[in-house]
Amino acid sequence: MSAIHGANELPVSAPQERGDAARNRLLLLDAARMLIAERGADAVSMDDIAAAAGVGKGTLFRRFGSRAGLMMVLLDEDERAIQQAFLFGPAPLGPEAPPLxxxxAFGRERLRFVQTHxxxxxxxxxxxxxxxxxxxxxxxxxxxxxxxxxxxxxDLDAQADALLALLDADYVSRQLLERGRSLDTLGDAWDSVARKLCGT
Amino acid sequence: MSAIHGANELPVSAPQERGDAARNRLLLLDAARMLIAERGADAVSMDDIAAAAGVGKGTLFRRFGSRAGLMMVLLDEDERAIQQAFLFGPAPLGPEAPPLxxxxAFGRERLRFVQTHxxxxxxxxxxxxxxxxxxxxxxxxxxxxxxxxxxxxxDLDAQADALLALLDADYVSRQLLERGRSLDTLGDAWDSVARKLCGT
Structure with missing residues (x-):
């Protein structure tokens, strides 16, 4: 996923225009997030998002290029937030907690992230x-x-790959929807494998 | 993958016809296998397979429906052969060897299978x-x-899922082609995680 530049890194334009662009961007992303949380991504159209944000559809497409472009920005922003939390945030995710x-905590947090996204x-x-x-x-x-x-x-790389596979969206989705498992039991399963690999 | 019925389970037809159909089926599958091994599946056309088997292209399509149908039969037959080997075959894959x-042995055998297919x-x-x-x-x-x-x-189910992920075709393919790893080092990695989970 490519880096998303903030509104203040746009090419030269009048301050007022930059302010409007930044505000519209936030309005549109917030509206998209809210609608997706309510209905699921499949049931949300670009028209819905523009209407909910009170912004013209033309502005929505100018800002994000396409529906897929908007979805990538949403995911990218949330990926950055979760990274921030596990690299620099408070315990138990962040560096003040002991490594195990x-x-x-990372496994359970990522499972919630996968369910949401x-x-x-x-x-x-x-x-x-x-x-x-x-x-x-x-x-x-x-x-x-x-x-x-x-x-x-x-082989820590292989162990990391094996653990990551238990957090993969296809895997998690299949366990939740077809196997009737809950996010908690998947968290317990991750816990069990991670502890095993750490020898505890 | 659906079960593939042998030629002798075809609907009623003259014995000679059944014999021809069975012989053509084997000729076509052998030719397909040989060409795929030589050139890779992408470079093998239905024309090539019919020509190599010395059988008309019409017969090839009648027998397998489509190129995708033929490919499914090839994979299905080889999946059955590897299952036979790990469930009932000789050691170290089969039941005479100790479980670890x-x-x-299963990990290394499946890695070879994934590379081939x-x-x-x-x-x-x-x-x-x-x-x-x-x-x-x-x-x-x-x-x-x-x-x-x-x-x-x-949680043995989660451990099995984690181990299986290391044998997934996308994963193996990426490790071989993009990471420059060998089948041997992937076998060692599987070995390391499997031993760890068994506590040895």
């Missing part, structure tokens, strides 16, 4: 390039570092 | 129904049973 506790992540999974994009690499490194700090030995 | 040894398995992965079809369920159960017999405790 952080690892277990299921539709967008499933779309992203259809394309190997976006499936294995920057967030995937950051999560792999994070898990690998925590495994090592928690005292795991052996 | 069988588990380690990469194109067909990657195609199958694009469709969640064929991704999680019968062979996937059989492998999951096999790994789960071996983990238990080898003394693993905890």
């Amino acid at each position: 506790q952080r690892l277990l 299921r539709d967008l992540l499933l779309d992203a999974n259809r394309d190997p390039d976006s499936r294995y994009s920057a967030p995937f690499a950051v999560m792999h490194t994070h898990i690998r570092v925590l495994l090592q700090a928690a005292g795991s030995t052996g | 040894q069988r588990l380690l 990469r194109d067909l398995l990657l195609d199958a992965n694009r469709d969640p129904d064929s991704r999680y079809s019968a062979p996937f369920a059989v492998m999951h159960t096999h790994i789960r049973v071996l983990l238990q017999a080898a003394g693993s405790t905890g």
